[in-house]
Amino acid sequence: MKNRLILSVGIFLLTIISTELFSQSLTLVGDAKLSLTGEGTIFSAPSIKLRDNSQIIQAEAIKLPFGRFIELLSPDALLKTRMMQKGDIATIKVGIGTKTGISIINRSTATAYSIGMESGSEPESLPYFWKVTPLNEDGIADLQFSWTKEAEPEDFELKSLVRKEGLDWLFEDSQEIQDTSVQIKNHALYRASASAFTISTVRMDADEDGVPDIQEIKEGSDKTDPTDYLDTDGDLVPDYIEGIQSTNPLDPISYLSSNQDGVPDYVRDRSPIMFININDFDIPWGFTGVDTMLPDSLVAVLGSGMIVNLGVKWDKSNLDIYRRGAYQIIGDYTAYPGLFDAYELPSNISVTVLPKPAPQDVSLDVAEFEGKLDNSEILIGQFLIVDPADNIHEVTFIGDGYDNKYFEIRGNTLYWISEDKAEGKTVFTVIVRVTDRDGNTFDKFLEITRIRESVKDITVYNVFSPNGDNINDTWGVPEMRFYEGVRIQVFDRGGVRMFITTDPDQKWDGTENGNPVPVGTYFWTIEVQETGEIRKGMLNVLKQ
Numbered sequence: 194m195k196n197r198l199i200l201s202v203g204i205f206l207l208t209i210i211s212t213e214l215f216s217q218s219l220t221l222v223g224d225a226k227l228s229l230t231g232e233g234t235i236f237s238a239p240s241i242k243l244r245d246n247s248q249i250i251q252a253e254a255i256k257l258p259f260g261r262f263i264e265l266l267s268p269d270a271l272l273k274t275r276m277m278q279k280g281d282i283a284t285i286k287v288g289i290g291t292k293t294g295i296s297i298i299n300r301s302t303a304t305a306y307s308i309g310m311e312s313g314s315e316p317e318s319l320p321y322f323w324k325v326t327p328l329n330e331d332g333i334a335d336l337q338f339s340w341t342k343e344a345e346p347e348d349f350e351l352k353s354l355v356r357k358e359g360l361d362w363l364f365e366d367s368q369e370i371q372d373t374s375v376q377i378k379n380h381a382l383y384r385a386s387a388s389a390f391t392i393s394t395v396r397m398d399a400d401e402d403g404v405p406d407i408q409e410i411k412e413g414s415d416k417t418d419p420t421d422y423l424d425t426d427g428d429l430v431p432d433y434i435e436g437i438q439s440t441n442p443l444d445p446i447s448y449l450s451s452n453q454d455g456v457p458d459y460v461r462d463r464s465p466i467m468f469i470n471i472n473d474f475d476i477p478w479g480f481t482g483v484d485t486m487l488p489d490s491l492v493a494v495l496g497s498g499m500i501v502n503l504g505v506k507w508d509k510s511n512l513d514i515y516r517r518g519a520y521q522i523i524g525d526y527t528a529y530p531g532l533f534d535a536y537e538l539p540s541n542i543s544v545t546v547l548p549k550p551a552p553q554d555v556s557l558d559v560a561e562f563e564g565k566l567d568n569s570e571i572l573i574g575q576f577l578i579v580d581p582a583d584n585i586h587e588v589t590f591i592g593d594g595y596d597n598k599y600f601e602i603r604g605n606t607l608y609w610i611s612e613d614k615a616e617g618k619t620v621f622t623v624i625v626r627v628t629d630r631d632g633n634t635f636d637k638f639l640e641i642t643r644i645r646e647s648v649k650d651i652t653v654y655n656v657f658s659p660n661g662d663n664i665n666d667t668w669g670v671p672e673m674r675f676y677e678g679v680r681i682q683v684f685d686r687g688g689v690r691m692f693i694t695t696d697p698d699q700k701w702d703g704t705e706n707g708n709p710v711p712v713g714t715y716f717w718t719i720e721v722q723e724t725g726e727i728r729k730g731m732l733n734v735l736k737q
Contacts (some may be wrong), residue, residue, distance in 0.1 A: 198547040199311030215221065221247035221270075229254040230275075243270035251275045252308070253283040262293070264287040268311040276305050285380070291344045296548075297325070298335040300379055304712060305329060309387065315362065315392035319344055324387040332382045338390060339374040351396055353407040357389035364395050389496075397459050397613045400532055403459065404433045417537035419531025429533070430459040431634075432489035454537045460497035464535035468493055471524075471542055477633055478549035479514055480580065483522075491526050491540060503527060505540065515583075515630035517548045527622070552586060554579040555625060562609060566671050573611040573641060578627055587628045590634060600641075614698075617723050618641050644664040648726045653717070658735040659703025668732060669700030670719060678722025681714050683732060691715060703734055 218240040223229060228250040229236050237256045241249070242264045249255065252272035255263060263272060265287060274283040277299040284296040285368050297306050311326040317341055327334075338354070345352070354375045355362040369376045375392065382388050397406045402419040409416035410424050412423040412432075422431040430449075432442035438458075441447035449455040456464070470492045476483060490502040500568040504527040512520045524540035561576030576588045588605060590597040600623055607623075615621075620642055627635040657668040673679045674697040683692040683701055691710055692701040703710055712734055719728040 198728040214456045262288045265310045272308045274306045296337040296501040301333040319392045322391035326387040327382045328671045335378045337376040353395035355393045404431045431455045465493035466534040473543040475545045507559040519545045549631035550628045553626045563644045568612045573607045591624045656733040667700035673697035680720045
């Protein structure tokens with residue numbers, strides 16, 4: 194295929210068939226267009242400059258000797274590529290004052306691209322920026338920009354590719370930057386407006402670990418993770434920070450510790466040195482609203498002076514709100530990524546449970562009982578405790594003195610449990626102690642009355658049949674067992690004593706000296722020394 198060069202300046206048109214054209218420098222002005230079409234086209238000239246609205250189409254076909262470049266002297270001058278298929282590459286040397294390079298790899302459907310440049314005045318940036326626009330369709334492309342060292346401002350260590358959006362220059366996350374070149378892949382470009390790029394100092398530190406994002410990109414660490422940075426010697430201080438502080442990033446004991454406490458400044462600045470909302474407090478006995486008095490978060494002062502809020506969980510497992518005393522409530526705060534704990538500050542709060550008033554009184558709801566002939570236990574009554582502050586108590590006897598031995602306390606109930614008849618006693622005195630959950634005690638003597646039938650009212654049966662049929666075979670008066678000094682006797686009609694006992698629980702079996710007595714009428718007497726009473730009566734002995 195033949196090669197064609199079309200040079201249009203105003204209305205002047207020149208067509209030449211050649212593979213290498215022009216040996217003189219070329220300057221395009223006004224609306225001039227230099228269009229190179231066809232395969233294998235090469236256009237060579239000592240220098241080419243574009244002014245005004247001039248354009249070069251298929252600019253990647255331009256070859257300039259001696260490392261020269263196409264110089265764009267107007268922000269409206271443009272270089273345009275050929276129609277690029279997916280995967281096609283176009284590389285153009287272009288610049289303003291100094292040489293730069295731009296390489297485009299088309300990653301979308303077929304389209305051509307235009308390249309422009311403008312002088313820039315952003316501080317700490319290259320003195321120009323590139324403009325790239327897809328001409329036919331919105332495009333996706335790999336872009337690579339290069340520049341010369343002499344174009345860089347001083348202290349350009351944190352140089353980064355930035356893209357203009359509105360009035361702002363935004364950091365490009367996915368860039369791969371070298372000394373004087375940078376690449377971004379699969380970048381979206383839009384036909385409606387040019388995408389502008391330049392190289393600028395960017396101190397952005399997304400994870401606030403002290404290492405700028407661009408430095409983390411160079412080092413291969415995660416710029417969004419404050420715990421991920423290059424730390425060759427493992428002293429927790431990033432190599433980048435050690436470079437700034439002039440310490441040795443290869444020596445784990447070489448780091449800056451301004452106050453000489455053995456903690457690197459970098460770590461101290463990110464460690465709590467004080468909690469300003471931890472305050473001890475008192476609560477009334479039994480207070481259940483402790484959670485409302487504990488802070489939801491800890492306000493920490495870091496070594497840098499920054500104040501941060503830290504989420505906290507309080508462990509109240511050792512707190513007994515029903516027992517006076519001081520308790521440590523342990524706070525476990527949540528450390529966010531990048532926060533150190535160099536000083537291991539305690540995050541505990543001391544809570545003092547104030548004393549509870551002691552119980553005021555104790556009594557029995559029932560303080561009397563009737564004795565049982567079979568010596569079984571007897572439920573007497575429930576303890577009633579006067580205590581405005583609490584309703585849970587423990588009631589115990591104080592030792593075994595007084596009449597405590599006859600009784601037992603189970604829970605809040607008093608029982609008679611003794612097999613001792615305690616003859617002659619109708620009033621029993623016990624001493625009890627009430628202990629509340631705070632350890633307060635209240636002691637008191639209580640009287641319990643045993644009810645017994647009067648001697649004259651006790652029923653004495655006048656007949657029994659000791660015939661061995663296990664029915665009414667014995668005779669006695671066990672109801673007298675609760676009286677002291679009782680003597681029971683049985684006589685025959687001639688006044689001979691058949692039976693005598695001082696134990697009312699012992700009964701007569703109808704024998705005398707082991708021999709059954711005859712059927713008949715006998716006489717009994719009951720003497721009660723305690724009351725001085727004597728009772729008498731007849732007793733019929735039957736055999737049937």
